[in-house]
Amino acid sequence: MRITRNVATAGALTALAVGAATVFSPTASAAPNVTPQGVCGSAYKTVNSAPVGSLGTVYLTYNSSNGKNCVATIRANPGKAVHVSTYVYVLATDEWAEDSGIYTSYAGPGYVYGKGYCVSWGGNIDNVYVSVENSNCAALKEHRVTEVR
Template sequence: MRLIRSIATAGALTALAAGATTALSATASAAPNTTPQAVCGSAYKTVNSAAVGSLGTVYLTYNSSNGKNCVATIRTNPGTATYMSAYVYVPDTEEWAGDDGNFTSYAGPAFVDGKGHCVSWGGSIDNVYVSVENSNCSALKEHRVTGVR
């Protein structure tokens, strides 16, 4: 009887340890919060941003050495995959780039040649979106729209 109790106790402790390991690894494997530079590249500096409600932020970055803009939408609290998007558009040249899909942490990167041009950009998380038109240029005043789809 003592041997059966010892085996049962050892089995229960093993199951408890395995459950704790699984619980801890689930937390550890969730995508860590990231930065626009981690998504776009270390040479990209954040030049503008827009909140996507309380769900996250869309970042517009610029690399002065190559003249490219990059956009990334980053969730405040990474977790279960949900629909996200990031886009950037140069009206003067009609160059467009974007990324969308079900992601756990961020959408992007999306790159365009933006040197010397106004850019329009934005993104979404779940059903909340933000768009910024005529941004980061001196000639026009930017226009922001945030809403729920």
């Protein structure tokens, strides 16, 4: 009888542990609360953005205290890892930053000094690519391109 009770208790505890692990584990569809400020830093304010089709958004942010721009490409629905990239480029200084890889929710950050300069930036999620050229400057009109490859 004592052996039966120990086996029953062990079985109940195992079922309880498995149930608790299932209840408290994150699901694949649970989206983390990713924001441009979460990727770049709280001092960075969003100054521009471009949709990457319906898959997500590329954000251009700026920190007025240090003159730096930051980019992040954030997926609308995180999940299975796919190719995600982000980049920012300042032609006047030839400064470039990028991040690219197989990610579940975002690519970035990428930082460049951009105070007083036009910036070009963009990124991709899976097979949708977006680029914004000559952005955030009074001298030139920005040019946006979105393409599916």
